[in-house]
Amino acid sequence: MPRLLQRSRPSEPAPARSAGSDSIALPDYEPPAFPMNDDNKAKLERLVASQRNDSDARQYEKHLNEGSKNLIKAVGSINDVLFQRRKQLARHVEKRMSEGIEDKSEAERELEEYVAELEATVSALTDKSERALRRVIDCRAEFEDTKTVLESVVETVKAQQPRPEPKPKKERRQRAANDDDEDDDEDDAEDEEVEEAEDVLPIIGVVDALKTSRRVKMAEYSRLSAYDRYAVHNDYIPFKRTWHDAMHPDNEIPLPDPSTWFDEHGNPVKSVADVEEDDDLVVEREIVDLKCPLSLQTFTLPYSNHKCKHTFEKDAIMGFIRSTGGKAQCPIPGCSKELTITDLYPDEVMLRKMKRVAEASRRNVDATSDVEQEEEDDDPDASMVIGRTNNIKRERNNRHMEDIDED
Secondary structure, three states, rough: HHHOOOEEEEEEOOOOOOOOOOEEOOOOOOOOOOOOHHHHHHHHHHHHHHHHOOOHHHHHHHHHHHHHHHHHHHHHHHHHHHHHHHHHHHHHHHHHHHOOOOOOOHHHHHHHHHHHHHHHHHHHHHHHOOOOHHHHHHHHHHHHHHHHHHHHHHHHHHHOOOOOOEEEEOOOOOOOOOOOOHHHHHHHHHOOEEEEEOOOOOOOHHHHHHHHHHHHHHHHHHHHOHHHHHHOOHHHHHHHHHHHHHOOOOOOOOOOOOHHEEOOOOOOOOOOOOOOOOOOHHOOOOOOOOOOOOOEEEEOOEEOOOOOOEEEHHHHHHHHOOOOOOEOOOOOOOOOOOOHHEEHHHHHHHHHHHHHHHHHHHHHOOOOHHHHHHHHHHHHEEEHHHHHHHHHHHHHHHHHHHHHOOO
């Protein structure tokens, strides 16, 4: 019986149960003495093939996807809170300075202390979220390498051949004529040395082959730089974009190149360097276009892709790709990237920008309504022109959105 399948020898007593436990202590693993037969090789191949559609594997992949999405949303949410509190503190300071008051009020000092504590908390949570995402990416890489590892095990097992019979290394020594037969037999047993075939590989068990293949893949992955592991990964890119957007929501500073996301030691760079307001910065600021270049309509469900930096309305880009057989060149002139449906993903950062624009528009409407209400209270005949005022207000809002779209 091949040792790989052998649990215990019939001649040996059954292993004793460990005290206080119902489990049976198995003997130490022994490598196989013979290769698998064809039937077992076929079973191993079917087992590896079944892993591709395994429900547990799909569930694990689903958990990884959900983990990435939640971490991306979390880093945006916690930094949004910090930004709002900083903005609230800045309004307090601005109001006090405009009134010519030098001493801080008790409320401002309390808010200042709260913001300082919040900054430390958000910074720690951001670091923790970033580390957690890198861990998710590492787990995903290991999961994706599993197929290659298992296929390598199958190839190793299939390539194994039975070892040939041992060959005598030395001929029997010539015995003296006066040696008796019994002494000759004893000498033969002692001097019969075997020579193993050098061109036949030793038998490697499935467990050893699995461990070896996994070590090889892990070594390959560990040699990659932080840039190759994370900065170009489809999970880390939206995480970094959301993180950057939450830290700079008011001034559209473009996200730095991925080559700058990690320092020479592989540590993440948390933020871009502060830049002074000048003419060059105005040129470098990111221009946000809320209109789909395909449908020419304002976004409702913006979708970006992992191949280029262009964003489209979901239905428009999916219809465009399907109309060309499932693969299409990016419709933006000058972009040669080929896109498929699987390259697309909902752009959470664009949704955040759209939300901020909508909130700013509502604030403008509310401010306009307050002014008109004051004028109406002062003018007894104002009710006669309310309809026209509303029309003017709508035109003003529409013009505001058109200006954003044109930008």
